[in-house]
């Protein structure tokens with residue numbers, strides 16, 4: 057099948073490589089010439105395990121990238137994988153997907169055969185039918201449901217595991233209003249469905265749109281709940297990880313997404329929960345629980361610094377921040393818990409030295425004046441305290457000798473990644489977990 061994907065960011069590039077691997081001819085369309093050139097050189101515009109290898113394999117053959125929308129005419133189906141960021145009030149900003157839809161509509165005006173358009177971006181219920189469909193129709197002069205088949209297929213991949221998640225989906229959600237569009241959407245996934253055991257869920261467009269938000273809102277709230285329970289456990293000197301292990305054995309709760317600590321970040325949980333809250337309020341419903349989940353999340357970094365401050369005055373002190381990305385396996389710092397932590401440390405007059413295996417360049421863009429170390433060891437050397445923000449594996453290997461080079465070995469672990477045996481010999485009780 058000939059598949060075009062508009063938007064070659066995290067999602068667009070990942071699915072481009074995954075579809076090529078499934079045997080489709082893929083056209084990646086992006087307005088950013090440097091992204092297009094990178095893909096056409098067989099290199100990856102994103103940091104994602106496995107994607108560079110697949111681009112090296114398929115670029116110039118099954119994957120072509122372009123800034124020219126006209127080339128979409130040679131394809132049968134187009135995915136819209138544009139960013140849908142938050143505006144200042146938490147609502148989604150649909151301007152990128154609207155601009156791309158208009159360009160796509162202009163292009164489809166001259167298409168002689170029917171075309172399927174699939175919204176991949178995360179959008180609030182009603183966006184596909186009330187915003188995208190009319191734009192497609194006015195720009196193309198064609199009718200949705202006749203010459204244009206429009207569907208919504210939310211994406212559930214996690215950064216760092218994007219290809220793995222694509223290849224082993226727990227579900228594929230196909231939102232459409234006619235069996236024909238459902239069939240056309242499913243045809244794109246048939247080579248995958250033949251390989252894996254998954255649930256193919258046919259549903260309406262609005263249902264597909266909100267399933268995505270419900271999924272993320274549920275997971276984010278689950279983490280906030282374990283963090284709240286964790287804060288209570290800490291008051292009783294109880295290890296929340298032991299509690300999580302036990303409650304996770306209850307199938308109704310489940311073991312995943314019960315890692316407590318400094319909270320959730322990333323490009324999607326914060327923006328999607330905010331967008332759902334904003335959309336619900338617009339409809340006249342105030343979502344109390346979701347607002348509380350956000351509030352718990354916002355407080356965890358401050359709790360971490362309170363713990364640190366209970367061991368040492370922060371003013372004028374050198375504090376190492378270990379981990380800058382929003383989670384391990386990515387250089388993405390969007391929504392990273394390191395950001396409020398750095399802000400608060402600076403407000404309190406501390407000197408910050410940051411370290412991350414891959415995200416330093418991105419954080420440097422946001423905080424050009426901070427000090428950055430090239431290893432955890434050099435960040436810790438001479439530091440008066442350290443906070444562990446991201447659960448990079450390499451932090452579990454930091455040994456007693458390295459912690460011993462700190463001016464004051466005080467460590468607050470926000471991810472339970474530090475090896476207790478290594479650290480307790482040097483910190484004299486001044487190693488603490490946020491929720492244990």
Ligand SMILES: NC(=O)C1=CN([C@@H]2O[C@H](COP(=O)(O)OP(=O)(O)OC[C@H]3O[C@@H](n4cnc5c(N)ncnc54)[C@H](O)[C@@H]3O)[C@@H](O)[C@H]2O)C=CC1
Nearest residue numbers: 063064065066067086087088137138139140156177178211
């Ligand atoms: N990043 C993730 O892990 C996940 C993201 N999503 C959702 O997928 C959507 C896409 O997210 P990302 O891939 O992270 O976004 P991104 O920001 O990484 O990529 C968007 C791409 O669209 C391009 N673009 C902007 N305007 C354009 C236009 N008019 N024509 C062509 N290209 C244009 C940009 O140059 C950029 O390369 C969002 O709605 C997001 O919420 C869903 C699941 C996972």
Ligand SMILES: O=C(O)[C@H]1O[C@H](OP(=O)(O)OP(=O)(O)OC[C@H]2O[C@@H](n3ccc(=O)[nH]c3=O)[C@H](O)[C@@H]2O)[C@H](O)[C@@H](O)[C@@H]1O
Nearest residue numbers: 211212213214215279313314315319320321322324382383
């Ligand atoms: O819509 C999206 O973009 C994606 O958002 C998340 O994926 P992602 O943001 O890549 O990362 P996660 O692994 O879910 O982690 C999100 C945040 O939660 C934190 N987290 C995760 C799990 C946990 O147990 N505890 C915890 O604090 C992580 O450290 C991270 O800051 C969802 O897991 C994906 O299903 C979804 O497609």
